[in-house]
Structures are given as C-alpha cells and as structure tokens.
Amino acid sequence: MVHIHVHENWRLPDCAATEEQDYLSRREMLARMGLGLGAMSLLGLPGCSTEENARDPFGPRTIPAGGKPELAPGAPLQAAMKPGYRKANRRLSREDLVLRFNNFYEFSLDKEEVWKLAQRLETQPWSVEIAGLVDNPRTLDLEDLERLVPPEERVYRFRCVEAWAMTVPWIGLPLGALIDKLGVQDKTRYVRFHTFLRPEQAPNQNLESGYAWPYYEALTIEEARNELSLLAIGLYGKRLSRQNGAPIRLVVPWKYGLKNIKSIVRIEFVEKRPPTFWNAIAPDEYSWHSNVDPSVPHLRWSQASEKLLGSGIRVPTKPYNGYGEQVAGIYRP
Numbered sequence: 001m002v003h004i005h006v007h008e009n010w011r012l013p014d015c016a017a018t019e020e021q022d023y024l025s026r027r028e029m030l031a032r033m034g035l036g037l038g039a040m041s042l043l044g045l046p047g048c049s050t051e052e053n054a055r056d057p058f059g060p061r062t063i064p065a066g067g068k069p070e071l072a073p074g075a076p077l078q079a080a081m082k083p084g085y086r087k088a089n090r091r092l093s094r095e096d097l098v099l100r101f102n103n104f105y106e107f108s109l110d111k112e113e114v115w116k117l118a119q120r121l122e123t124q125p126w127s128v129e130i131a132g133l134v135d136n137p138r139t140l141d142l143e144d145l146e147r148l149v150p151p152e153e154r155v156y157r158f159r160c161v162e163a164w165a166m167t168v169p170w171i172g173l174p175l176g177a178l179i180d181k182l183g184v185q186d187k188t189r190y191v192r193f194h195t196f197l198r199p200e201q202a203p204n205q206n207l208e209s210g211y212a213w214p215y216y217e218a219l220t221i222e223e224a225r226n227e228l229s230l231l232a233i234g235l236y237g238k239r240l241s242r243q244n245g246a247p248i249r250l251v252v253p254w255k256y257g258l259k260n261i262k263s264i265v266r267i268e269f270v271e272k273r274p275p276t277f278w279n280a281i282a283p284d285e286y287s288w289h290s291n292v293d294p295s296v297p298h299l300r301w302s303q304a305s306e307k308l309l310g311s312g313i314r315v316p317t318k319p320y321n322g323y324g325e326q327v328a329g330i331y332r333p
C-alpha cells in the first residue's frame with residue numbers, strides 16, 4: 001500500500017469552510033422538528049458546485065427487480081444514538097469527502113476513483129454466510145441480521161495505516177451481540193471475514209492485478225466480542241455507499257483501517273488463527289493485529305501523527321487510536 005498524500009482537491013475549500021456541516025446538531029434539530037434523518041438531504045447546503053461534486057456518490061437510484069428502495073445505498077436509515085458514542089472528541093469529517101476518498105482495492109488503487117467505479121457493485125440481493133463453529137450454520141440476508149441485532153448509531157475516529165484519519169457517524173450492529181445470537185461454540189478462538197469475489201463488477205479483481213482476491217480479514221473472538229466492534233450498515237444517517245463497503249462492513253476503530261473489511265459475504269468461526277490479506281502480502285509492514293500504535297513506525301513512514309481528511313491538519317496519533325480504555329484489557333498477558 002503506497003503512502004498517498006491527500007490530494008490538494010481534498011483540502012477544505014473556502015465555500016465548505018463557511019458551510020461546515022454539523023451532522024449532530026442538524027440531527028437533533030430535525031428530531032425536535034419531528035423530521036427524520038431523511039429530511040436532512042432536503043436541508044443540505046448547496047455546497048461547491050464543481051462538476052465532480054454535482055455527481056451523485058451513491059450512483060444511479062435504480063432498484064433491481066425484487067430489490068427494496070429502503071435497502072439501497074444512500075436510502076435514509078435511522079438508529080438510536082448509542083450513549084457514550086455521540087462524540088469522538090473530534091470534529092466530524094465532511095460526508096462528501098468520506099464518500100469520495102476511499103480505499104477499496106477491488107475497484108481501484110486510486111482513492112479518488114473508487115467511488116465512481118464502485119457503483120457497479122450489485123448490493124441487492126445480499127446475503128452473509130455464517131459458517132464454522134456455530135450450532136446452526138446458515139445464510140442470512142441483511143434484514144435477517146438486522147432482526148437479530150438492532151442497529152445503533154456511533155461516532156468513531158478511524159485511522160488508516162497510511163496516516164490519514166476521519167471521524168464519522170456509523171450505524172451498525174454490535175458484533176458481540178450478533179455472536180451471542182448465533183450460538184458460537186466455546187472452542188471458537190477467531191472470527192474470519194471474506195469480501196465478495198466478482199471480477200465482472202470489481203475491475204481490479206482480475207488475475208492481472210496480482211492480488212489474492214477475495215479480501216479477507218480476521219479478529220480474535222475477544223476482539224470480535226469487544227463492545228466497540230461493529231458491523232456497519234450505514235453512515236451519516238443513510239445506508240452505506242458501495243465505496244464505503246455496502247451493504248455491510250466491519251468497523252474496529254482501535255485498529256488500522258485495513259482491518260475494517262468491506263462488503264462482507266462470509267463470517268466464519270474457527271479455532272486456528274486465519275491469515276489476513278495485508279499481513280500475508282507484507283508481514284513486516286502490516287501486523288496481524290494491526291492495532292493503532294504511534295510508537296511503531298511503518299517501514300516507510302512514521303505512525304506518530306495523522307492527517308485529518310479534508311483539513312489536512314496533522315494531529316498526534318494515540319495508542320489504540322484513543323480507545324485503550326475499552327480494548328487494552330484484551331492484550332494484557
């Protein structure tokens with residue numbers, strides 16, 4: 001993974017600086033007015049009218065036969081805000097940047113191209129295979145998963161291994177609660193995740209790209225059961241965009257971004273430690289755990305600080321991305 005600087009275009013333009021979106025206060029204002037989050041886009045600020053910004057980052061709104069408009073990327077999605085996760089001691093990142101600056105190598109290595117190419121991903125129907133050491137291995141669709149575990153909204157800091165960071169309001173299913181509902185067997189020590197394999201939709205998933213697709217990741221069962229671990233289905237009060245990992249992706253905010261696997265099709269409970277995508281490619285650069293750690297530099301850059309998406313402001317990086325209180329216990333001998 002090359003260290004790519006945030007392109008000049010992504011710096012906060014003047015028009016955006018004066019029209020800074022305050023997602024949380026608008027969320028509350030709309031709630032007081034009795035309006036849902038879906039109304040938020042109606043109050044959306046005109047923004048900067050470059051041609052690029054005018055294009056819809058959620059792509060064409062055509063619903064496939066048998067598909068449901070409420071499950072489409074960008075459809076309004078509401079969930080109760082989890083107490084204690086309302087703020088992340090950082091200003092929220094601009095939604096338009098979060099939707100247009102992405103790592104999703106299946107589509108492109110160019111972060112500013114991903115959102116355009118990802119619109120080819122078909123997210124309906126979508127199902128997740130639950131396999132391995134569970135009492136009842138089965139295939140669940142998105143609505144089954146949401147019936148098992150009610151979604152919550154949480155604001156998290158997010159830190160890419162390439163030293164850029166964002167702060168976003170996810171909507172997701174707490175992974176620990178899902179594990180409890182699935183009847184996971186006691187001998188389970190790891191949870192394995194897989195992304196789709198669809199070279200016809202994801203142009204970089206061809207043989208020539210040289211990557212061992214599909215993308216795969218894993219957590220220990222203790223990590224997966226941690227309060228912070230979330231299977232995200234939404235962002236900024238809407239269904240996840242394809243470029244952000246629609247319809248369901250992992251969010252583990254104390255780990256580098258690469259652990260946060262997108263567009264999951266299979267979750268497997270296993271006894272032996274599974275390999276992970278980037279650790280298998282370059283073990284010296286990407287550790288299996290990939291916990292955020294400012295004291296351990298990457299081979300090619302320092303991890304002591306991070307650049308905030310949009311502003312370009314550099315801030316110090318904290319151990320476990322500032323979530324040590326919640327997770328450090330997992331790693332004590």
Ligand SMILES: Nc1nc2c(c(=O)[nH]1)N[C@H]1C(S)=C(S)[C@@H](COP(=O)(O)O)O[C@H]1N2
Nearest residue numbers: 102103104105160195215244257258260262
């Ligand atoms: N399937 C898949 N998941 C992935 C990646 C990827 O290339 N493929 N990139 C990872 C990396 S390196 C980061 S930083 C985050 C980026 O998430 P975002 O685009 O929603 O900000 O997704 C992670 N999940």
Ligand SMILES: [Mo]
Nearest residue numbers: 160161257258
């Ligand atoms: Mo990343």
